[in-house]
Amino acid sequence: MRNLILALAAATALTVPAKAQEVTVAVTAIVEHPALDAARDGVKEALAEAGYKEGENLTFLYESAQGNPGTAAQIARQFVGEEPSVIVPISTPSAQAVVSSTRDIPVVFTAVSDPLGAQLVKDMEKPGGNVTGISDMSPVADHVALIKEITPDAKSIGFIYNTAEANSVSTLAALKEEAAKAGLEVIESVATKSAEVQGATRALVGRADVLYIPTDNTIVSAFEAAVGVAEEAKLPLFAGDTDSVPRGALAALGFNYFDVGKQTGEVVVRVLKGEAPGDIPVKVAAGTDLVINKTAAEKMGVSFSDAVLSRATRVIE
Amino acid sequence: MIDLKNIHVTFGKGTPLQKEALKGVSLTIEQGSFVTVIGSNGAGKSTLLGVLAGDVLPNEGKVTVGTTDVTRKPTAARAGLVARVFQDPLTGSCGALSIEENLALAARRGERRGLAAALGPNRRERFRERVAELNLGLENRMKDRMDLLSGGQRQAVSLVMATLAGSEVLLLDEHTAALDPGMAEFIMKLTQRVVSERKLTTLMVTHSMRQALDFGHRTIMLHGGEIVLDVSGDNRKDLQVEDLIAMFRKMRGETLDDDALLIG
Amino acid sequence: MLSQIAFWGAVELGLVFAFVAIGVFLTFRVLDFPDLTVDGSFPLGAAVAAVLITTGFNPWLAAAIAMVAGALAGLVTAFLNVRFRILNLLASILTMIALFSVNLRVMGKPNVALINADTMLSPFFGLGLREVYVRPLFVGVLVVIAVILVWRFLESDAGLAMRATGANARMARAQGVDTRRQVYLGLALSNALVALGGALFAQTNGFADVTSGVGTIVVGLAAVIIGETLFGARGILLALIGCIVGSILYRIAIQLALSTDALGLKASDLNLVTAVLVAVALILPHLRRGGARS
Numbered sequence: 066m067r068n069l070i071l072a073l074a075a076a077t078a079l080t081v082p083a084k085a086q087e088v089t090v091a092v093t094a095i096v097e098h099p100a101l102d103a104a105r106d107g108v109k110e111a112l113a114e115a116g117y118k119e120g121e122n123l124t125f126l127y128e129s130a131q132g133n134p135g136t137a138a139q140i141a142r143q144f145v146g147e148e149p150s151v152i153v154p155i156s157t158p159s160a161q162a163v164v165s166s167t168r169d170i171p172v173v174f175t176a177v178s179d180p181l182g183a184q185l186v187k188d189m190e191k192p193g194g195n196v197t198g199i200s201d202m203s204p205v206a207d208h209v210a211l212i213k214e215i216t217p218d219a220k221s222i223g224f225i226y227n228t229a230e231a232n233s234v235s236t237l238a239a240l241k242e243e244a245a246k247a248g249l250e251v252i253e254s255v256a257t258k259s260a261e262v263q264g265a266t267r268a269l270v271g272r273a274d275v276l277y278i279p280t281d282n283t284i285v286s287a288f289e290a291a292v293g294v295a296e297e298a299k300l301p302l303f304a305g306d307t308d309s310v311p312r313g314a315l316a317a318l319g320f321n322y323f324d325v326g327k328q329t330g331e332v333v334v335r336v337l338k339g340e341a342p343g344d345i346p347v348k349v350a351a352g353t354d355l356v357i358n359k360t361a362a363e364k365m366g367v368s369f370s371d372a373v374l375s376r377a378t379r380v381i382e
Numbered sequence: 383m384i385d386l387k388n389i390h391v392t393f394g395k396g397t398p399l400q401k402e403a404l405k406g407v408s409l410t411i412e413q414g415s416f417v418t419v420i421g422s423n424g425a426g427k428s429t430l431l432g433v434l435a436g437d438v439l440p441n442e443g444k445v446t447v448g449t450t451d452v453t454r455k456p457t458a459a460r461a462g463l464v465a466r467v468f469q470d471p472l473t474g475s476c477g478a479l480s481i482e483e484n485l486a487l488a489a490r491r492g493e494r495r496g497l498a499a500a501l502g503p504n505r506r507e508r509f510r511e512r513v514a515e516l517n518l519g520l521e522n523r524m525k526d527r528m529d530l531l532s533g534g535q536r537q538a539v540s541l542v543m544a545t546l547a548g549s550e551v552l553l554l555d556e557h558t559a560a561l562d563p564g565m566a567e568f569i570m571k572l573t574q575r576v577v578s579e580r581k582l583t584t585l586m587v588t589h590s591m592r593q594a595l596d597f598g599h600r601t602i603m604l605h606g607g608e609i610v611l612d613v614s615g616d617n618r619k620d621l622q623v624e625d626l627i628a629m630f631r632k633m634r635g636e637t638l639d640d641d642a643l644l645i646g
Numbered sequence: 647m648l649s650q651i652a653f654w655g656a657v658e659l660g661l662v663f664a665f666v667a668i669g670v671f672l673t674f675r676v677l678d679f680p681d682l683t684v685d686g687s688f689p690l691g692a693a694v695a696a697v698l699i700t701t702g703f704n705p706w707l708a709a710a711i712a713m714v715a716g717a718l719a720g721l722v723t724a725f726l727n728v729r730f731r732i733l734n735l736l737a738s739i740l741t742m743i744a745l746f747s748v749n750l751r752v753m754g755k756p757n758v759a760l761i762n763a764d765t766m767l768s769p770f771f772g773l774g775l776r777e778v779y780v781r782p783l784f785v786g787v788l789v790v791i792a793v794i795l796v797w798r799f800l801e802s803d804a805g806l807a808m809r810a811t812g813a814n815a816r817m818a819r820a821q822g823v824d825t826r827r828q829v830y831l832g833l834a835l836s837n838a839l840v841a842l843g844g845a846l847f848a849q850t851n852g853f854a855d856v857t858s859g860v861g862t863i864v865v866g867l868a869a870v871i872i873g874e875t876l877f878g879a880r881g882i883l884l885a886l887i888g889c890i891v892g893s894i895l896y897r898i899a900i901q902l903a904l905s906t907d908a909l910g911l912k913a914s915d916l917n918l919v920t921a922v923l924v925a926v927a928l929i930l931p932h933l934r935r936g937g938a939r940s
Contacts, residue, residue, distance in 0.1 A: 132857065132860060133857075134855050134857060135865070141851075146651030164761055166655070182757075183853070184853075234755050475814075478813035483809075487806050490822070496802065497798075500803045
């Protein structure tokens, strides 16, 4: 028995990279949210693939600020005080709290759509200092193309969002630009809390030809309310994140936040192996995939072309 | 001096509960005169006091205190002219503040309140002296919160507060009604002394016929929002409590339930 | 158990929120006016300061203007309450909700970064002391100044008028105090302090975010109440010191909850713990009062 354990241990040791020292990765998010949680799990997965396993050579810390920037600041200090190998803040306020708390500990942020505007880095190509990361700037141009492809007759896009969410506001600006290029009009509708989502969606009925919901925490939290209105009014509903498709969106070309997390984790591994964060360019997350929902399409009076069907990475019946 | 001209007060005007509390009351009280006011419940005593204090603004008529027309001035704006002691000891002073803080507050009545410390050494000493005059031992408890004092002690301090800032008029609103007899007597003696020392124009509302006749220079009786009796000088000297009670009975056309209350 | 950085971080944040606690003390305790405006005036202070600093204003001036903005927010609540007799709590909720939109307008976006900007603290970073200590020291000095000023004010003739207004408005009016004016003054002062707290939060943490107002009132109340529990009702100065100590202890409690599982507490339990703490503290005076009566 003992021999077996030893053998196993030896085998494990062989699969572990040469630099198998103990590392600590501290992850924090502003709030618990399916996408942000998936990103965290992706980071963990990438670390595991590189041989950093929890309970062996990896200490993996995680704290959520429960939506409170004050708590985010405290978590940042907590992590800085514990001097982990890398801190991974998920979302803009968490990243700002961490970046303003340390100039030494490597920081690899993720799920931040505008790292320059948030002053996390001064340059995307050459960040300098102790900070780099992955941006989840929405691939809005691709979204507009998808809308054109699936609903070619649409003239206007109804955009439902919370004005308080940084990502949604920057998505809106990008969407307006891309939509104008494609000859589409954008009609805004605001919900500042989840209880207002239904009303905000209803306000677009008769005014917009399709609906588009970005990766907005508020709106996504009450996604079903929007779906209900969309089905009732036979309005095609597109989502900014693929997780919303099983919940009733027609289609989404979004990030798989688990993949975003994995890409982030790969950067973390590079840092763990000795690369300076300041030398690693900030990349926009790749791997956008197409998820479509046939049931929703039927209810919203839309049918998918063969091209779309064959391109979809996942089809919900 | 106080001058009320044709004061009309109607509560709830235009509603089913409309009530005419004062029906054209005119009253002049000379400087330094002490007037007692009696009347049954609902006679208009409280309203009359309210009109003078500023809690009630009349629908018609003119109110002058000293040489100032205060008809339209709210309570706070005329507080410099009118000092007041309430029936409820809890109303007239601030339980959450100390004795000396209450006095400091009263000392600035009618003045601008600036950012200077409310309790400098000079003021503290002055307040102490004034409180010591009460002979209640409170001068050693100046930093105690007011709500640690008994009702009588609070009324005594309230009287000091009423006289700290020079005001034209002192309004006493049944200010002994909530006290036990011994304390009530003490407060009345104190009132008498304060009023005569400072020659204050005083209006005292009371439930007690005895008090009404024993104190002051003049007694008026209100009924149904009107002055039905106004006696002073020799006429008042001859007046007995029994006479007042008889008048009360006549006015109400009924016997009083509780003579004792009125005589006491 | 706590690292130096985590401990001094908690102290720093506690000191920043001490401004909120003092503001809440002025409304809830001195004026007896439950004012929720602070949930809006805290991020307002952060927003105004952050936007002004990014447009090149001197950070001290930016903080001063943030205070003015906070005072104006307080005046709006006072106006709704005094002029239109809207229930105090409701009036403050209306202002708070409105401020959410105002803050977005002020910033033009939900988040303004100050990470690379020169703040009030920047000149003190180069003096040889570690940032970890500079920040709480700097905020601490400001808090002490604020406490001294508020204390002197509350013990002045003007402050006495404000205290009387909250404790016994009828008596205050009889003593010539314009109680409506006191409500204006008190809410302006309170929200100016809260906005200064917001301005300092933005400068010490490198960002202003519209969501940073969430639960400000509860945190402020918790601090006031912890202070009262520790120091009792023994005068204004102790009550104000209690606000600071309470605010710091509150943050250290959160830090402990973050750093250890010993108490079985997670960061996600904090909202509940805080709510229970505040509820108990709100109930206690009633029980005590009931006890005194019987």
